[in-house]
Amino acid sequence: MKLPSRNVLAPLLGLLGVYALFALLGPDSFSSARNLETMARQTTIVGIAAIGMTLVIISGGIDLSAGSIIALSTVVVAATMNAGASPLVSAIAGMGAGAAAGLLNGLIITRLRVVPFIVTLGTLLIVRGLAKGIADEQKIDAPLSWLIDLLAALSPSMRWMIVPPGVWLLLLLAVGVAAMLRSTPVGRHIVATGSSEATARLCGIRVERLKTGVYVASGAAAGVAGVMQFSRLTVGDPTVAVGLELDVIAAVVIGGGSLSGGEGSILGTLVGALIMTVIRSGCSQMGLPNWVQEIVTGGIIVAAVALDRWRHR
Amino acid sequence: MSLLRVNGVGHDFGATRALHDVSLQLAAGSIHALIGENGAGKSTLVKTLSGALRPDTGTLTLHDEPFAPAEPSQARDAGVATVYQELSLAPHLTVAQSLFLGREPTRFGWLDTTTIQTEATTALSRLQRTDIPLDARILNLSIADRQIVEIARALHGQASVLVLDEPTSSLTGEDASRLFDVLRRMRDEGLAILYISHFLEAIVDLTDQYTVLRDGEVTGGGATAETNATELATMMVGRPLLQRTKRTSTVRDTPDPAAPQDDILLHVDHLHGSPLPIDATIELHRGEILGIGGLVGSGRSELVRAIFGLDPVTSGTVRIPDVSGPTTPTACLDAGLGLLSEDRATEGLALNLSVADNTVMSRWPTRRRGWLDLLGRDRAAERWIDELGIRTPSPESTVGSLSGGNQQKVALARLLHHDVDVLLLDEPTRGIDIASKETIYACIEGLADQGKAILVTSSHLPELLSLCDRIAIMDRGQLGPFRPAADRDEHEMILEATLGDRSPAP
Numbered sequence: 001m002k003l004p005s006r007n008v009l010a011p012l013l014g015l016l017g018v019y020a021l022f023a024l025l026g027p028d029s030f031s032s033a034r035n036l037e038t039m040a041r042q043t044t045i046v047g048i049a050a051i052g053m054t055l056v057i058i059s060g061g062i063d064l065s066a067g068s069i070i071a072l073s074t075v076v077v078a079a080t081m082n083a084g085a086s087p088l089v090s091a092i093a094g095m096g097a098g099a100a101a102g103l104l105n106g107l108i109i110t111r112l113r114v115v116p117f118i119v120t121l122g123t124l125l126i127v128r129g130l131a132k133g134i135a136d137e138q139k140i141d142a143p144l145s146w147l148i149d150l151l152a153a154l155s156p157s158m159r160w161m162i163v164p165p166g167v168w169l170l171l172l173l174a175v176g177v178a179a180m181l182r183s184t185p186v187g188r189h190i191v192a193t194g195s196s197e198a199t200a201r202l203c204g205i206r207v208e209r210l211k212t213g214v215y216v217a218s219g220a221a222a223g224v225a226g227v228m229q230f231s232r233l234t235v236g237d238p239t240v241a242v243g244l245e246l247d248v249i250a251a252v253v254i255g256g257g258s259l260s261g262g263e264g265s266i267l268g269t270l271v272g273a274l275i276m277t278v279i280r281s282g283c284s285q286m287g288l289p290n291w292v293q294e295i296v297t298g299g300i301i302v303a304a305v306a307l308d309r310w311r312h313r
Numbered sequence: 314m315s316l317l318r319v320n321g322v323g324h325d326f327g328a329t330r331a332l333h334d335v336s337l338q339l340a341a342g343s344i345h346a347l348i349g350e351n352g353a354g355k356s357t358l359v360k361t362l363s364g365a366l367r368p369d370t371g372t373l374t375l376h377d378e379p380f381a382p383a384e385p386s387q388a389r390d391a392g393v394a395t396v397y398q399e400l401s402l403a404p405h406l407t408v409a410q411s412l413f414l415g416r417e418p419t420r421f422g423w424l425d426t427t428t429i430q431t432e433a434t435t436a437l438s439r440l441q442r443t444d445i446p447l448d449a450r451i452l453n454l455s456i457a458d459r460q461i462v463e464i465a466r467a468l469h470g471q472a473s474v475l476v477l478d479e480p481t482s483s484l485t486g487e488d489a490s491r492l493f494d495v496l497r498r499m500r501d502e503g504l505a506i507l508y509i510s511h512f513l514e515a516i517v518d519l520t521d522q523y524t525v526l527r528d529g530e531v532t533g534g535g536a537t538a539e540t541n542a543t544e545l546a547t548m549m550v551g552r553p554l555l556q557r558t559k560r561t562s563t564v565r566d567t568p569d570p571a572a573p574q575d576d577i578l579l580h581v582d583h584l585h586g587s588p589l590p591i592d593a594t595i596e597l598h599r600g601e602i603l604g605i606g607g608l609v610g611s612g613r614s615e616l617v618r619a620i621f622g623l624d625p626v627t628s629g630t631v632r633i634p635d636v637s638g639p640t641t642p643t644a645c646l647d648a649g650l651g652l653l654s655e656d657r658a659t660e661g662l663a664l665n666l667s668v669a670d671n672t673v674m675s676r677w678p679t680r681r682r683g684w685l686d687l688l689g690r691d692r693a694a695e696r697w698i699d700e701l702g703i704r705t706p707s708p709e710s711t712v713g714s715l716s717g718g719n720q721q722k723v724a725l726a727r728l729l730h731h732d733v734d735v736l737l738l739d740e741p742t743r744g745i746d747i748a749s750k751e752t753i754y755a756c757i758e759g760l761a762d763q764g765k766a767i768l769v770t771s772s773h774l775p776e777l778l779s780l781c782d783r784i785a786i787m788d789r790g791q792l793g794p795f796r797p798a799a800d801r802d803e804h805e806m807i808l809e810a811t812l813g814d815r816s817p818a819p
Contacts, residue, residue: 183423183424183426184419184422184423184424185417185419185424187424188406188410188414188417188424189414189415191403191405191406191410192403192405192406192410192414194405195403195404195405195406196401196402196403196404198401199401199402199403199414200403200414200415204385204386204389204415204416205414205415262403262404262405263405
């Protein structure tokens with residue numbers, strides 16, 4: 001394994017920078033173990049969805065429907081549990097709903113040849129509407145199960161896990177997808193497609209099938225993020241995660257992803273997601289109002305990309 | 314023994330005949346040149362060999378077996394490897410990844426990095442270019458090195474035929490000769506190489522056999538050792554040259570040294586771009602039509618774009634009477650200098666907008682307080698539709714719905730509406746019908762008679778001969794001397810464009 005490339009190094013330094021800044025300026029509670037765990041939990045939902053988004057963005061696309069898919073997934077999880085399904089089956093159903101939405105995105109993009117931005121802007125509304133329809137525009141209560149422990153703070157008897165199971169799942173997914181991206185033909189083909197679609201086609205890569213697969217993966221990842229969201233809320237909520245896709249995209253972009261395709265990494269994306277969490281957590285612990293956090297986060301996004309452009313000149 | 318045979322291949326694009334009864338034979342262990350002017354059918358032939366195009370008539374055989382690839386991957390699997398004119402590498406991949414893109418060796422589903430490393434090293438060492446680092450990204454490589462990677466990729470596997478489409482058009486002398494060494498080595502290994510190029514000196518130097526294409530037909534062929542560059546040029550141009558009557562205006566053929574200096578409307582002084590043009594100097598007089606010829610990629614467009622401030626200038630000056638120094642498009646237009654882009658679809662015109670909007674785009678008629686004068690716009694558009702004979706249902710029609718010739722007239726109408734004094738026309742007749750060409754020629758000549766100054770680039774030399782007062786040839790970024798059109802002929806200009814051979818001006 002080589003050292004992280006320069007593309008990941010910059011966001012990594014950025015993360016250390018903002019962390020050090022808040023550790024110095026903020027209250028002691030900021031760097032406590034408990035707050036680190038909280039930040040890890042807060043990063044999980046965006047992080048899992050961002051793993052899928054990284055694939056989409058590297059392939060030269062975009063998925064604006066991620067937030068809606070998260071909401072759909074929470075609703076599906078709650079509804080299937082109420083229908084008597086076991087927690088595991090419900091979780092799989094949530095992921096499956098996400099994958100199905102991703103398949104819809106992929107098929108429209110590749111078969112009808114509509115640009116991903118427009119397609120997923122449409123499915124953003126379609127999927128959100130679907131979630132509201134299934135839930136009858138209400139929150140769906142669900143029976144208590146181990147699902148809600150996935151992202152809850154660990155009870156003292158579970159301390160040996162260090163972080164909750166949901167965070168471990170994020171890490172597991174990240175390692176798996178990063179290995180796929182780096183060390184399998186499919187991974188190379190995704191990069192090649194985003195870098196130059198015509199070339200990929202010339203080299204015999206089935207670009208349409210590959211892109212469809214990438215959107216299915218992104219939808220499934222958003223579905224899993226929805227299971228985590230359900231764990232946090234303990235109910236199915238069709239109005240949750242509005243606009244969350246922008247946080248997800250921001251994480252990828254801060255982490256070195258290029259919206260014109262061909263560039264991005266899973267490690268970078270996780271670092272990008274963590275940077276945003278650290279800023280939120282740090283600002284609120286210092287008692288800074290919400291609007292300051294928003295301005296700082298926005299500034300970081302623009303600065304990260306501007307820095308990247310500048311380095312590439 | 315012939316490895317690959319092309320037997321009487323023909324292909325039409327609609328009413329245009331691209332290839333007609335073309336036959337040639339590639340032998341193992343030899344380099345075969347395919348030459349011809351732009352549009353002679355070379356690229357179409359390459360496409361039939363590479364499987365990108367099925368010929369309408371005729372057959373191909375490979376190793377005496379029928380060869381009819383339905384798609385590029387089939388041709389490649391059969392051992393016919395093609396390196397295209399536009400490099401087809403994904404910029405973000407590394408060299409090693411590029412070499413195996415689409416056919417990565419795996420173990421248990423994971424990339425087999427050991428095999429990739431060793432085979433990539435083998436592939437590059439076959440070309441004796443192991444100095445190219447395997448983990449460098451393509452975007453960090455020079456064009457020459459990318460070409461080597463591309464050839465290495467094409468040769469990897471069981472290739473027995475290598476097709477190279479214009480491989481040296483973007484290479485400098487030293488890189489080109491390194492490439493030739495590689496090709497000679499491949500030939501000695503027993504490969505059959507089809508080498509397509511404009512550069513006749515290279516053809517004579519490198520190849521064993523040649524075939525000349527003109528207007529889709531074979532007009533010559535044989536052993537390269539028995540011919541020379543001049544003969545090849547004659548075969549490329551062929552039949553008595555197209556004779557349009559030469560321009561007979563009142564304008565002198567050679568600028569009168571005694572003419573007042575304010576007669577010069579555009580003065581370009583030792584202009585260097587990055588990387589093209591190299592040291593271009595132009596004096597364009599009132600009422601004069603200058604022509605710049607040269608091959609595709611010789612830097613004609615880069616030159617006019619640099620003059621207009623669209624491409625970066627590294628040194629040298631551009632002087633228009635009111636402006637001097639580094640120019641910008643805005644300053645040029647304000648000073649009365651306009652550019653007609655060679656690429657009307659993506660740059661020259663806003664295809665989704667109407668004829669009227671496109672006509673006035675650089676100079677909108679306005680009323681008091683800056684409101685747009687829509688009536689004035691329509692009047693202006695109607696005037697030019699009428700004068701240039703633009704065939705459009707109405708001024709409101711979108712430009713994209715018009716034919717190529719009428720689109721080009723709209724682009725020209727914008728310069729006329731802007732009322733510029735100096736017109737830079739980059740390939741003004743590319744891809745348009747004959748009637749539109751005649752209209753545009755007449756318009757250009759009319760403008761010169763009105764005392765405007767015009768610079769025309771074209772890859773079609775007869776056009777320059779009949780239209781221009783003085784003509785210069787550009788070759789790999791260098792602009793040759795302007796000489797009166799009356800003293801020039803097509804044959805001599807082709808030699809200048811392909812050999813870089815400049816006899817001193819008479």
